[in-house]
Amino acid sequence: MTTASATLDTLETPCLLLDETRMTRNIERLNGLMAGHGVQLRPHLKTPKSIEVARRVMTRPEGPAAVSTLQEAEQFAAAGVTDLLYAVGVAPAKLGRVLALRRQGVDLTVVVDSIDAAEAVAARAREEGAAIPALIEIDCDGHRAGVQPGHTDQLLAIARTLHAADCLRGVMTHAGESYGCRSVQAIADMAEQERAAAVGCAEAIRAAGLPCPVVSVGSTPTAHFARNLEGVTEVRAGVYVFFDLVMAGLGVCEVDDIAATVLTTVIGHQPDKGWILVDAGWMAMSRDRGTARQPVDQLYGLVCDADGKVYPDLLLAETNQEQGIIKLRAGSGAALPELPLGAKLRIVPNHACATCAQHDAYAVVRDGDRRVVAQWQRFRGW
Amino acid sequence: MTTASATLDTLETPCLLLDETRMTRNIERLNGLMAGHGVQLRPHLKTPKSIEVARRVMTRPEGPAAVSTLQEAEQFAAAGVTDLLYAVGVAPAKLGRVLALRRQGVDLTVVVDSIDAAEAVAARAREEGAAIPALIEIDCDGHRAGVQPGHTDQLLAIARTLHAADCLRGVMTHAGESYGCRSVQAIADMAEQERAAAVGCAEAIRAAGLPCPVVSVGSTPTAHFARNLEGVTEVRAGVYVFFDLVMAGLGVCEVDDIAATVLTTVIGHQPDKGWILVDAGWMAMSRDRGTARQPVDQLYGLVCDADGKVYPDLLLAETNQEQGIIKLRAGSGAALPELPLGAKLRIVPNHACATCAQHDAYAVVRDGDRRVVAQWQRFRGW
Numbered sequence: 001m002t003t004a005s006a007t008l009d010t011l012e013t014p015c016l017l018l019d020e021t022r023m024t025r026n027i028e029r030l031n032g033l034m035a036g037h038g039v040q041l042r043p044h045l046k047t048p049k050s051i052e053v054a055r056r057v058m059t060r061p062e063g064p065a066a067v068s069t070l071q072e073a074e075q076f077a078a079a080g081v082t083d084l085l086y087a088v089g090v091a092p093a094k095l096g097r098v099l100a101l102r103r104q105g106v107d108l109t110v111v112v113d114s115i116d117a118a119e120a121v122a123a124r125a126r127e128e129g130a131a132i133p134a135l136i137e138i139d140c141d142g143h144r145a146g147v148q149p150g151h152t153d154q155l156l157a158i159a160r161t162l163h164a165a166d167c168l169r170g171v172m173t174h175a176g177e178s179y180g181c182r183s184v185q186a187i188a189d190m191a192e193q194e195r196a197a198a199v200g201c202a203e204a205i206r207a208a209g210l211p212c213p214v215v216s217v218g219s220t221p222t223a224h225f226a227r228n229l230e231g232v233t234e235v236r237a238g239v240y241v242f243f244d245l246v247m248a249g250l251g252v253c254e255v256d257d258i259a260a261t262v263l264t265t266v267i268g269h270q271p272d273k274g275w276i277l278v279d280a281g282w283m284a285m286s287r288d289r290g291t292a293r294q295p296v297d298q299l300y301g302l303v304c305d306a307d308g309k310v311y312p313d314l315l316l317a318e319t320n321q322e323q324g325i326i327k328l329r330a331g332s333g334a335a336l337p338e339l340p341l342g343a344k345l346r347i348v349p350n351h352a353c354a355t356c357a358q359h360d361a362y363a364v365v366r367d368g369d370r371r372v373v374a375q376w377q378r379f380r381g382w
Numbered sequence: 383m384t385t386a387s388a389t390l391d392t393l394e395t396p397c398l399l400l401d402e403t404r405m406t407r408n409i410e411r412l413n414g415l416m417a418g419h420g421v422q423l424r425p426h427l428k429t430p431k432s433i434e435v436a437r438r439v440m441t442r443p444e445g446p447a448a449v450s451t452l453q454e455a456e457q458f459a460a461a462g463v464t465d466l467l468y469a470v471g472v473a474p475a476k477l478g479r480v481l482a483l484r485r486q487g488v489d490l491t492v493v494v495d496s497i498d499a500a501e502a503v504a505a506r507a508r509e510e511g512a513a514i515p516a517l518i519e520i521d522c523d524g525h526r527a528g529v530q531p532g533h534t535d536q537l538l539a540i541a542r543t544l545h546a547a548d549c550l551r552g553v554m555t556h557a558g559e560s561y562g563c564r565s566v567q568a569i570a571d572m573a574e575q576e577r578a579a580a581v582g583c584a585e586a587i588r589a590a591g592l593p594c595p596v597v598s599v600g601s602t603p604t605a606h607f608a609r610n611l612e613g614v615t616e617v618r619a620g621v622y623v624f625f626d627l628v629m630a631g632l633g634v635c636e637v638d639d640i641a642a643t644v645l646t647t648v649i650g651h652q653p654d655k656g657w658i659l660v661d662a663g664w665m666a667m668s669r670d671r672g673t674a675r676q677p678v679d680q681l682y683g684l685v686c687d688a689d690g691k692v693y694p695d696l697l698l699a700e701t702n703q704e705q706g707i708i709k710l711r712a713g714s715g716a717a718l719p720e721l722p723l724g725a726k727l728r729i730v731p732n733h734a735c736a737t738c739a740q741h742d743a744y745a746v747v748r749d750g751d752r753r754v755v756a757q758w759q760r761f762r763g764w
């Protein structure tokens with residue numbers, strides 16, 4: 001039933017919906033911001049994992065784009081994308097697949113953040129007689145991987161190791177801590193911290209007489225509120241394509257910008273408790289509870305009618321594998337809407353990357369239209 | 383590389399491993415307990431979602447078995463399973479697929495818990511001239527769906543509605559609250575509460591002169607610690623096949639019984655912080671944090687060496703989409719093991735149903751053997 005002749009009324013549930021109108025608006029917004037900065041956007045395709053979405057997100061069919069797995073790199077390469085960054089520290093055992101893609105003409109760049117990893121990349125490049133371009137990851141905010149800014153000896157040792165095998169392409173960083181910011185001002189400050197860390201490391205590499213053509217930064221929040229991107233050559237962002245409740249809670253978007261939702265059906269009630277049971281459990285939503293760390297906890301998601309209009313204070317409060325329990329927000333004065341058995345609803349998710357990953361396809365709709373205009377496949381795996 | 387000629391050393395990571403030795407032991411344990419009670423087990427196949435695992439879990443190729451989606455029902459029916467319970471309240475729009483399976487000779491039973499749902503089932507059965515056998519769900523613990531025990535008028539109204547269309551097959555309940563128990567004694571008490579609710583409702587239906595041949599109860603914890611199953615005709619359980627850290631935390635199994643783990647590779651370090659970075663993030667583990675509600679929080683999972691030996695107090699503490707951060711448990715006196723770039727580890731998950739759902743196949747291994755003896759496909763979707 002999830003075909004182009006379906007409508008919101010005939011789709012089987014649970015079903016992942018993608019509002020193309022909203023998605024296009026989100027894409028145009030960030031493209032406009034990047035054009036204002038005069039900086040290239042490298043969209044991260046780990047959120048959509050779909051050829052059809054990728055074609056709409058990228059400004060050119062060949063890229064640039066970023067990926068989080070070699071499965072993504074291989075799928076997008078097969079669809080004609082030739083400028084790819086594998087934006088997760090590369091395990092040495094994965095270099096064979098990296099080289100196979102490079103031999104096919106894909107300019108795939110890898111990421112390293114240690115001498116050990118740089119040596120593994122350099123050794124393999126020498127063995128194969130083929131450069132494996134690498135960015136050095138910088139830890140701009142203590143969030144995850146990367147060389148600490150100021151650890152210049154370590155940075156230069158990695159840079160020299162890569163350069164000796166013709167593998168040094170630049171630096172990259174990701175301000176993951178921006179997801180914990182509490183204001184647009186704090187996000188803008190984090191964007192500057194991200195920029196300064198990457199540009200500072202690039203300058204240290206250049207001061208040592210080594211090349212550093214690429215300075216890559218980005219996260220969806222910092223990409224939207226950066227005041228200054230001087231010295232940055234590209235910005236990466238992923239979840240902005242769909243947005244989600246975490247991004248709305250941060251003030252990066254409005255709830256009405258969120259393009260990915262889950263269509264569900266009422267399967268029962270517990271009237272004494274004010275519960276409405278639906279067929280969207282954690283299998284359809286994921287277990288992601290990103291808004292639990294925000295001032296307003298949206299539990300497993302905001303409930304809308306089938307057309308996408310948000311019900312005041314109505315939340316997907318609990319999930320089992322294939323069942324969800326809808327309740328009013330604690331303390332709310334709103335009335336529980338009458339939603340009979342079989343009624344269709346949409347759930348707005350905490351985290352688009354996690355919720356979309358639970359589904360094999362997008363049923364594509366447009367704002368204000370009940371028809372499904374397309375079905376776009378997703379892929380997964382590693 | 384995920385083939386039958388692979389070993390733990392050559393598998394690409396992240397990769398879902400299934401220890402067949404442990405799985406077989408888990409299956410035999412519950413089969414033995416049920417034989418002792420003289421009660422039929424109806425294994426819930428929502429955990430494995432695999433034909434190969436299903437064949438090993440069921441005592442006969444034709445079932446019985448339970449499923450959580452019609453996709454599962456269709457897949458297992460195509461593999462020859464003919465006795466199936468769709469154990470989630472059925473949405474009226476799904477009855478067409480239920481009927482299609484029944485016409486193919488599959489004895490598929492549905493679940494209802496309201497007059498509205500019973501009327502929808504009865505009306506469709508009359509329209510089609512074909513019974514749709516249904517169990518009435520009983521809410522034995524306030525956890526989810528179901529008629530409250532003691533609401534006999536409502537129970538009998540549903541039973542009569544179903545019976546008038548020849549659709550009344552019995553009652554079912556699920557003690558989901560058993561996951562919150564803090565002792566084996568409390569689980570045993572919950573098992574008795576589950577049994578008493580279902581048997582009491584069955585007796586009320588029979589006292590009204592209506593048939594109630596099936597009395598179906600179960601959850602993995604209550605199935606293992608029930609003292610008495612008098613009046614129960616079948617027990618359902620799912621996660622026992624693999625077990626997980628939530629079940630170990632409840633005392634239903636030992637960590638060494640857990641059959642499903644995720645193989646991962648070290649991709650970096652933050653030595654100043656005592657962090658080890660791996661390529662298993664939430665995409666490979668799921669966002670499930672079931673042990674967060676238990677006395678011992680295992681964060682995103684316990685870390686083992688590639689052969690499955692648990693490291694003391696070493697946890698997958700944080701996850702990004704494709705990266706995990708391993709740390710020692712807070713306050714631990716254990717030493718951080720030396721795990722170089724490229725080292726392989728296994729992560730024991732919180733919740734097997736959620737973690738396995740992130741993968742398309744099981745790489746099957748046996749206790750103490752590094753060879754992959756088989757690859758068993760999983761399916762998903764609705």
